[in-house]
Structure formats: structure tokens, C-alpha cells
Amino acid sequence: MHATPLLERLIQAFRCLPGVGPKTAQRMAFFLLQREREKGKHLAEILNHAMVNIRHCLQCRTFSETELCKLCASPNRDPSLLCIIENPTDLIAVEQMGTYRGRYFVLLGHLSPLDGIGPEDIGIKELNILINANPIKEIILATNPTVEGEATAHYLSEFIKPYNIKVTRIAHGVPLGGELEYIDSGTIARSFAGRETVD
Amino acid sequence: MHATPLLERLIQAFRCLPGVGPKTAQRMAFFLLQREREKGKHLAEILNHAMVNIRHCLQCRTFSETELCKLCASPNRDPSLLCIIENPTDLIAVEQMGTYRGRYFVLLGHLSPLDGIGPEDIGIKELNILINANPIKEIILATNPTVEGEATAHYLSEFIKPYNIKVTRIAHGVPLGGELEYIDSGTIARSFAGRETVD
Numbered sequence: 001m002h003a004t005p006l007l008e009r010l011i012q013a014f015r016c017l018p019g020v021g022p023k024t025a026q027r028m029a030f031f032l033l034q035r036e037r038e039k040g041k042h043l044a045e046i047l048n049h050a051m052v053n054i055r056h057c058l059q060c061r062t063f064s065e066t067e068l069c070k071l072c073a074s075p076n077r078d079p080s081l082l083c084i085i086e087n088p089t090d091l092i093a094v095e096q097m098g099t100y101r102g103r104y105f106v107l108l109g110h111l112s113p114l115d116g117i118g119p120e121d122i123g124i125k126e127l128n129i130l131i132n133a134n135p136i137k138e139i140i141l142a143t144n145p146t147v148e149g150e151a152t153a154h155y156l157s158e159f160i161k162p163y164n165i166k167v168t169r170i171a172h173g174v175p176l177g178g179e180l181e182y183i184d185s186g187t188i189a190r191s192f193a194g195r196e197t198v199d
Numbered sequence: 200m201h202a203t204p205l206l207e208r209l210i211q212a213f214r215c216l217p218g219v220g221p222k223t224a225q226r227m228a229f230f231l232l233q234r235e236r237e238k239g240k241h242l243a244e245i246l247n248h249a250m251v252n253i254r255h256c257l258q259c260r261t262f263s264e265t266e267l268c269k270l271c272a273s274p275n276r277d278p279s280l281l282c283i284i285e286n287p288t289d290l291i292a293v294e295q296m297g298t299y300r301g302r303y304f305v306l307l308g309h310l311s312p313l314d315g316i317g318p319e320d321i322g323i324k325e326l327n328i329l330i331n332a333n334p335i336k337e338i339i340l341a342t343n344p345t346v347e348g349e350a351t352a353h354y355l356s357e358f359i360k361p362y363n364i365k366v367t368r369i370a371h372g373v374p375l376g377g378e379l380e381y382i383d384s385g386t387i388a389r390s391f392a393g394r395e396t397v398d
Binding site: 004005007016017028029031034037042046048049050054069070087088108 | 243246250307
């Protein structure tokens, strides 16, 4: 590399982005310097602003610039229905479905004892407060169908048991458009176990 | 999208990076917010600093924080040999070869009359000054083997003619490791036209 020291630091800094290796980082740095300095400055400004000012909703823990996020503050969302998800991106995925009208609780991860991630880290205290403060009738566990996600769902269902709230888990099976031939046997086993009567 | 306004602006801002579409931009924003805030702030700081402070070398026009870049300021580079390239990234590519000991001149583009890019834009004035101020014996035209690159090389060779300096063009042909079967006929034609006697 015969870049200037600052340019080398910029290329190195771009590597904090997911999926960005040395070649891509170099391309990004040169591209902005050569053609899009104003947009580069704009990105720097927004990025700093976002890193400093985007916090978590005090109730559901998703990203928010205000104490309560838009969804928690909205009077149009059903407070008797709560969906528990791992990450803010999962919230966006569920919202894109367009039919869920309840509220959310974001764990910001999943239980992972080996990495030292316990109940406190997934916000069990905040979940407790939320459950006590709202007339919740059903909690949908929508953690990912991974080993950690399943373990977290199991832990949460045990945790919620004393409240006498209906706890459900999202269905697992063959995704729409999927072909059996290419789907792992674990998923097929789940789709058989969860089979429904055809009317 | 149910992101906060600032988060949406951040996702939008990431799209100024080359090869970053809406999905990747979203992934970058959430990744930094969730796991790498400090690195995100660091990137913002370096990015702004770089956009503001990285200018061009007054002599060769590559990126530089100082008036003269490291290569132009170095007493170890042969001032009688000049390599003309299109972009600062080309300079890095040539330097990686490790055997070139001359100096460079960066056009920062190529002639493109349709886009209004003329001789002034590729630094013909600066090139003139550089040629007059240095004991140059050979100029290597290393613009890309594209239509515009070839046209630019042709223009430059005409421009340099009055100076009685030897002008050379990098060889074009089948790249090392390339297979004839997969190489375009234009390149094969160049490799035939430029064939050399085997000793």
C-alpha cells in the first residue's frame, strides 16, 4: 500500500462494517475521496449522530431516539399481545408481514451461557416490568429456530408460567416456496410434527 | 421499515458507498448500533477527517495530506521515468508490482468529451509543468486498455511528442493464468499483434 497514513486509517476503519474486507474497504475509501466527498462527509455526520443519539426504548428495548419507541407509544397497537424477538431487525421483519398489531419486546440477543450472556443481558428485568404493567393475554415467542433461540424460548416460557399468560411459539416448517429436496431433515421433521388437518 | 427517522437517514447515508444496496445498508446500520458503537464513532471521525484533509499532491495529483506526496518527495525514486495512470488505485496496483522505481502522474480520470471531460480535467497543465521541471527520459502510458483509456493515451502521446521524450505504452495481451478459451477476441488480437520472438 502506498496510501497516505490517514487514507490507510480510513481503509482500516471501514473494515468495522460487516462483510467489508481489505479490498472493499479500499474501494470505498477511494470512491468517496475521488467522487463523493460531500456524501462522505454527510455519512460521517449522520453516523456519529446515530451512534451517539440512538438509544433503546425503555419499554421494549428496540432502537429509539425517544424514551418510548413509536410502536410502544402508539395507541393503535394491542397492549394485550406481546411478541418477543431477538433483534431490532427481527422487529422490522415481523412488521413487514403487515398483520401483527400487538407490541414487541426485544431481547437484544439470546441466552448463551458459554459467552456469559445470561437472563439479565436479555432484559429479563425489563420484561418483568412490562408484563406487570400491561394487560397481556398472549406472548408470542419469536426467537430464531436455532439452538440458542430455542433454549431462550424455553427459558422465557418457564419464566412467564407463573403469570398465567398464554405463551405461544411461532411455527417452524418448510418455508413458502421451499422445495423438500433442499430442506434439512430437522426442518422437515418439525414440519411433520407440526402437521395440521386439511379441511 | 419501522426504524427511527435517524436510523432511516443512517441507512440511506450508507448507500453512498459503492456496492451497498438497501439490505446491506440496513445490515451495516444495525450491526454498528448493536455491537460496534465505538468503532462506528471512530469510522465517523476518521471519515470526516479524511474527506476534509486528504487533498491531491501538487506534482503528481495522487491523494496526499501533504503538498507533495511521499513518492514525489522521495529521493529514491528515479525522476527520469514517469508513469501516467488514470487513478490513485492504479498507482497502488503498479506499486504492488514492486519493481517500478520511477515517479507517477495521476490523471484522475480519462478524456471523455461526451461527459465534458477534457484535457484540463485530466491535469494537462500540471503535466506540462512536471515535464518542464524534471529531466524525464521516458514516459510510460499506463491508462486502462478501454476505449477512453486508449484515446487518452493517444492524446497524451501527441501532447508529449514536441518534448522529444521516449513514450511507451504498457503491453496488452493474455493475462498470466488466463485461458485463451475465456478471453475476448480483442485481447487475443492484441496478444498476437504484440507477439515476441522466443529465444
